Amino acid sequence: MTLQKISHTDTKIVLKPLRTNLFHIVLSSFFLTLGSIQVSAQDLPGKKNPIPAVQQPDTTRITTDNPILTDTTSVANTPITDTIKPKKKQGLDAVTRRKAKDYEKIDQRKKELTLYNEAELYYKDIELKSGIIVMKYDTDEVFAGRIKDSLGNYTQYPYFKQGSSVVEADSIHFNTKTKKARVWNSRTDQGEFRVMGEITKKENDSVYFIKGAKFTTSKNMKDPEYYFYSNKIKFVPGKKVVVGPTNMVIANVPTPVGLPFAFFPMSDKAESGLIFPTYGDSNSQGYYLQNGGYYFALSDYYDLTVTGDYYTNGSYGLRFETNYAKRYNFSGNLNVRFENLITSERGLPDYTRAKNYNIQWSHNQDAKASPDSRFSASVNLGSSKYFRQSLNTVNVGASLVNTMNSSISYSKTFRSVPQVNLSLTATHSQNTNTEVINMTLPTLQASVDRIFLFAPADAPKKGFIKNINLQYNLRGENRIQTYDSLFFKPQMFRDAKSGLQHTIPLSTNFKVFKYFSVSASTNYQETWVMNTIRREFVNDSSIVRDVKGFDSFRTYNFSTSIGTTIYGTFNFGDDRKLQAIRHVMRPSLTYTYTPSFDQYWDTYQIDANGNYADYSRFTGGLYSPPGQEYSSNVGIAVNNTFEAKVRDDENETATEPKKVMLLNNLNFTTSYNMAADSLAWSPLRVTAGTNLFKEKMNINFGTTLDPYAINNSGQRIDTYNIDNGGSLFRLTSANITMNYSVASSDGKSGQGKDEDSQTARNGGRTDDLFGSATDLSDSRQSLFKDDEDTDKKEDKSEGGFYNAKLPWDLRLAYSLTYTNNNREKKISGSSLMVSGNLDITPRWKMGFSTGYDFVQKGVTFTQLRFERDLLSWRMDFNWVPFGDNTYWGFFIGIKSSVLSDIKYDKRQVPDQRVGN
Structure with missing residues (x-):
């Protein structure tokens, strides 16, 4: 056989494009996806002594769409490089x-x-x-x-x-x-x-x-x-x-x-950016720019908003607000506000200047984060006049509330046997009228769980002996009382009072005569204090000196009580509307014995005539001083509830009568001191409460009845009132409160509560009975707290205007107080508060809050609210026509936060005077 040259090898291979029906089947099944081209070239095998040849490239061009090649020809030793370039793949590359x-x-x-x-x-x-x-x-x-x-x-x-x-x-x-x-x-x-x-x-x-x-x-x-x-x-x-x-x-x-x-x-994530201010003019501070600043999107867990105000008379304000949250761990927010307010011009007689601040902090820990420890904070402190003088806040509810409270607490549970609980709390209470501030920095509380002395842990606790248990409680305080002007100044800490109180109660409970529950306890208490007093007579007058240093006293008492529950049913017949009345009465009798601790009492000279009086060096301290006189007191209490069974005519399929609560409670409490030589009976206190009109009206009543008469000076005397020509009891005080809430649809009476509003954080009501707050920093918020999306509402008008269904709600609150301590027979308080809201159309709302004081004979705070939902826009008008907080404001703007700066906001804030 003649050996061929390698150069002739390619001419021996004939490539012919092949086309079969398989192409159509595959193309249709996989949405006509084109296959890839595969080409190969091989040489014939050589003999033992091959003739070397120069490798030549394969220049054959393949133009077919889908060639199928079957060629087993090969050439040994010297491979031929395939340079045929496959055609670029066409068609789809995914299913x-x-x-x-x-x-x-x-x-x-x-x-x-x-x-x-x-x-x-x-x-x-x-x-x-x-x-x-x-x-x-x-x-x-x-x-x-x-x-x-x-x-x-x-x-x-x-x-x-x-x-x-x-x-x-x-x-x-x-x-x-x-x-x-x-x-x-x-x-x-x-x-x-x-x-x-x-x-x-x-x-x-x-x-x-x-x-x-x-x-x-x-x-x-x-x-x-x-x-x-x-x-x-x-x-x-x-x-x-x-x-x-x-x-x-x-x-x-x-x-x-x-x-x-x-x-x-445009971003799904928070982005940093400028906050454009609102411009306007005020009566006392001139023209202003309000709520301008910058928003910092610091991370996915927290942010920071810095805003400020500037007025042409030199007044300014700064606010820092941050929100933070970590899923399944904690969430909270912190607000720090400062305002420098100037009225009039320097040199004029009415020139005043005030620096007010407010700090609010709220922190909540997720219950899943740590089951054995918890940290929470609710802080609201600052200048007493901040909410009344602030030019950036029209918050009637916050300005009417005269207290601010704060609490920061940490608690820890140790899963030992017995279990130990520990907590640290810092509290703050501030009266914005008197500007008195009370703080505890901090309060320490620790307790050891109950220990049963004569019963195993897993055994049932029955009987007098097995129920005897012991506990230990510890309470320590560092209490401070100061004023707004001395807040966080050195004098504030010098007046602090510190102490610890250890309490060990020993108690038991058991049954007697099957139906009577008896409990008995004795309580030992030891008190450590770091502040006492000493009274001295110097220069013909008695003076009080503060004594710094450790001192202590110990007290104990004994108490026992017995009570039972009595059920009574008055049947009127199953054929009547009122079928039965059920009366549940829970009488109880309590006895308490407290000995005299006169060893902790001393005498001091009152005047130069040699008159003396008793005093305790622990008076005015952190804890009440031990009693000088022993008491043997018997307490009597009777609690009652009344419930009716009424035939349910509204439900035709009902087989059982409907239960209706007549009186939630009717309570009588009094006591008798067997150790007292006079005025042994304490006044009888009567309280009652009920709900009417399908629980839409709540009524609470209370009165105080004194069995003793009074003299011409108004002092109680050891003579029964009935023996002094009067009745069995002398009515000294009474009060009644009624709240009524109703709406156009059952089960939806009243507006939804806004627990996170500024008014609620200041301790005010969560509804609009005392008006709705206006947040000038974000006017896009609605004046009406309605959980229902307005855009999803349907116009339910039927048969023209007169048959239109207009959603509405109404709230009324009435309070009456009667005093007769000194036979004055005086109504000291009588006021009615009313608020309501009406949807004139699905997108028109109006509301009002007002009231009348029948004692002062004047209209209380009044507010009128109007709002129009313009789909993507919102328009409102808020007006306080008279009083110390006269105000009006008009707003129209886009709801979306992206375009929140496209708005028109015009308002007239109250004329607020600032103090020196």
């Missing part, structure tokens, strides 16, 4: 899912797939729904458009979703490879923005160019109540919108409001 209601059509010649009527196509992260979808798989292009229904109207508009981006349009042209697209009449949601464009060009996954664009925050994209129009927009989803010349259009009417260019940040 494609599709469906259509009418038909699917594949055109092999045009390499085109058509889906018609309710067509859907899913490819990678792309979801496309439309009336018709045409896909050219050789050019990687997809077309989607709407179709006409039987009436000739366009339906099934294209819906395109890629990742989290959604676009609705009239038609779409999209390339699956380059990710480029053209969209006609697109509509898409990006955060709070809704963007519409005549022609949209998608460059890639992150950049869109829109011609003839409208963007708005309105929920109605087809007919928005307002929008901004720009001929050119560059849109980066999730990041920003950059626009050219822009004009604002309201109700399809162009307005003079326009911008040469604008930049709108």
Whole structure:
């Protein structure tokens, strides 16, 4: 056999493109995905002495779409490099899912797939729904458009979703490879923005160019109540919108409001940025800029808002607010506010200046974070006049409340046997009228769980002996009383009083005669203090000296009680409306013995005449001094409840009568001191409470009845009132409170409570009985606390105006106090408070809060509220017509936080005077 040259080898191999039916089957099944081209070249095997030859490249060009080669020819020793370049792969590179209601059509010649009527196509992260979808798989292009229904109207508009981006349009042209697209009449949601464009060009996954664009925050994209129009927009989803010349259009009417260019940040995450101020003028401080500043998005766990005010007369204010949260651990917020307020001009007689501040801190720990320890904080402290003089807060509820309270606590439970509980608490109480501040820095409390001395831990505790148990409690305090002007000054800490109190109670309980429950206890208490007093007579007068140093006293007492429960039912017959009345009575008798601890009492000279009196060096200290006289006191209490069984006529299927509570409680309490030589009986206290009108009205009543008479000086004397020509008891005081809440729909009476409002944090009411607070830093908040979304409400009017169903709610509160301690027979307090809200239409609201004082004969605080929901906008008018807090304010602006600076806010704040 003649050996051939290697150069002739390629001419021996004949490549012929093969085409089989398998190509069509695979192409249809996998959405016409093209296969890859494989080409190989081999040499014939050589003999022992091969003739060397120069390697030559394979220049054969393969032009077939899908060749199938079977060639086993090979050449030994010298391989031939294959330089044939496969044709670039065409078609789809991922699994494609599709469906259509009418038909699917594949055109092999045009390499085109058509889906018609309710067509859907899913490819990678792309979801496309439309009336018709045409896909050219050789050019990687997809077309989607709407179709006409039987009436000739366009339906099934294209819906395109890629990742989290959604676009609705009239038609779409999209390339699956380059990710480029053209969209006609697109509509898409990006955060709070809704963007519409005549022609949209998608460059890639992150950049869109829109011609003839409208963007708005309105929920109605087809007919928005307002929008901004720009001929050119560059849109980066999730990041920003950059626009050219822009004009604002309201109700399809162009307005003079326009911008040469604008930049709108768009992000799902918090972004730092400027906070534009509100401008206006005040009566005493001149023109102002309020609530301007900067927002710092520091991290996903906390942020910081810094805002301030400036007034042309030199007044200014600064505020720092931060919110923080960590899921399943804790959350909270901190507000620090400072205002330097100036009235009039320096040198004028009415010139005044005041520096006020307020600190609020709220911290809540998730119960799952640590089951054995907990930290919480609720702080509200600062200048007593802050909420009354602040020019940035119109908060009637906060200004009417005259106390501010704070508490910071940490508690820890040790899972030992017995269990030990420990807590540290710092408290603060401030009266804004007297400016007196009481603080504990800190209060220490520790307790050891109950120990049963004569019973195993897992044994039942029955009987007198086995129920004997012992506890230990420790309470330590560092108490400070000061004034607003001395707050956190050295004198404040010099007046602090410290002490510890140890308490060891020993108690037991058991049953006697089967129906009587008996409890007995003795209590030992040891008190350590670091502050005492010493009285001295110097220069014809008695003086008191403070003594610093450790001192202590010990006390003990004994008490026992016996009680039972008595049930009584008065039946009237099953055929009557009122079938029965059930009376539950719980009488109890208590005896307490406290010995005299006169060893802790001394005498001192009162005057130069040699008169003496007793005093205890522990008087005025952290804890009450031990008693000088022993007492043997018997307490009597009777608690009653009354309940009725009434035939349920409203429920025809009911087989049992309905229970109705007549009296929640009717209590009688008094006591008798067997060791007293006179006035042994204490006054009888009677309290009662009930709910009426399906629990919409709450009534509470209380009165004090004294069995003893009084003399002409108004002092109690050891003579029974009935023996002095009077009745069995002398009425000394009485009070009644009534609260009534009703609404147009049952089960929804009254407004929802706002537990997080500034008024609630100041200890005020959570409803609007004393008016609704106005937050000038965020006027987008509604004056009406309504949990229902206004946009989801439906107009339930039926039969014209007179039959319209108008939601409303009404609250009434009445309080009456009667005093007769000295036969004055005087009504010392009588006032009625009323508040209500009415939905005139589903989007018009009005409300009011007012009242009348029948003793002072004057109208109490009155507020009128009006609000109009303008869909994407909100408009309100808030008016306090008379009184010390006269105020009015008008606001109209966009609800969305993205465009919150587009607003008009005009108000007249109260004329507030600041002190020196």
